Amino acid sequence: DPMAQVNGNYLKLKAGYLFPEIARRVKAFSEANPEAPIIRLGIGDVTEPLPEACRSAMKAAIDEMGTREGFHGYGPEQGYLWLREAIATHDFQSRGCQVSAEEIFVSDGSKCDSSNILDILGEGNRIAVTDPVYPVYVDSNVMAGRTGDADDAGQYGGLTYLPITASNGFTAPLPEGKVDLIYLCFPNNPTGAVATKEQLKAWVDYARANGSLILFDAAYEAFIQDPSLPHSIYEIDGARECAIEFRSFSKNAGFTGTRCALTVVPRGLIGTAANGEQVELWGLWNRRQCTKFNGVSYIVQRGAEAVYSPEGQAQVKALIAFYMENAAIIRRELSAAGLAVYGGEQAPYVWIKTPTGVDSWGFFDLLLSEANVVGTPGSGFGAAGEGYFRLSAFNSRENVLEAMQRIQRALSAPAAVA
């Protein structure tokens, strides 16, 4: 007898997920060159220690768990109210956004939430993504059967791709027709671009006029330096009617390995059922989480809460400043080496134009073999990312400085860009 059927949508996916694919190539290179002192500026994973405020809070929570009175079993699927209240106050209300604790769902990651959100959204939605884009938005739609097959350029049937390149200043153009779902990420992964209030307002106006839902990924908001830039889409009037926002403790407080994030689903945000009935998305997401999710551990939520203490705030600010200085060094040194660089001023990613005649994977191979530096090929984020390359600012100062020296040497060697 034939074995059980697989989800055929998975067979439409291109090769591997980008970051494991890079890891595979790096592994092959280091097996062939065991002495090569590789510096990783590829995947956007933080490197600096967890803030002291978070560690102390987690240690205290562990001790509490060791007592009968302080023990915690299953927590609320939505997250503990004290954490949701701290988030609502500090991340949203302090910036004039009307987001309440009840609208915040604590989770184990924005990657998971931005994929899982498709559970509550219908099959027939027309979906727009930027190109280049964080690959999770696209792949999760492929897995959920919301796309057709990929073409030769790697673009999936049924998706609307909005190119973001140097020629449009890395701001996504509004779709020409009507789309139902729009993924936006600002500060942007991978380009490091940001959106002004006016630009976000244009998106909110579009969404309200077309009945579209914006899925707004603000995982990198803490890196914004310019005080005039919005951190949340809810800083724009009307966004509560058309947007869900994803946030994370991964990049601001270094929780990539610790896991804590949140999603905001405003009350009153509605979608349409097949029979035309209007349905509140909050209720669906709450239902989804209660069935499929058991919440983030008490210990980790106490660690996340400590981000909002005065010490936590100061320590997170110092972490961000540290990574942003790395980004500034990368921008400065690569510009000096004659490369065109973008991003890296309000985001931990620097987006680089590859030298003439070298494509994204060619530049990846060149930097890996000649400088032993790992970055991320722009084409891995989409067809319009071809000819670009991403370096992340997440590493030690020493490694960033060393990587820049090596790249400069590699690029000035006559063979490099022949």
Ligand code: MLT
């Ligand atoms: C990236 O390098 O783009 C990151 O891995 C994104 C993420 O945090 O998932």
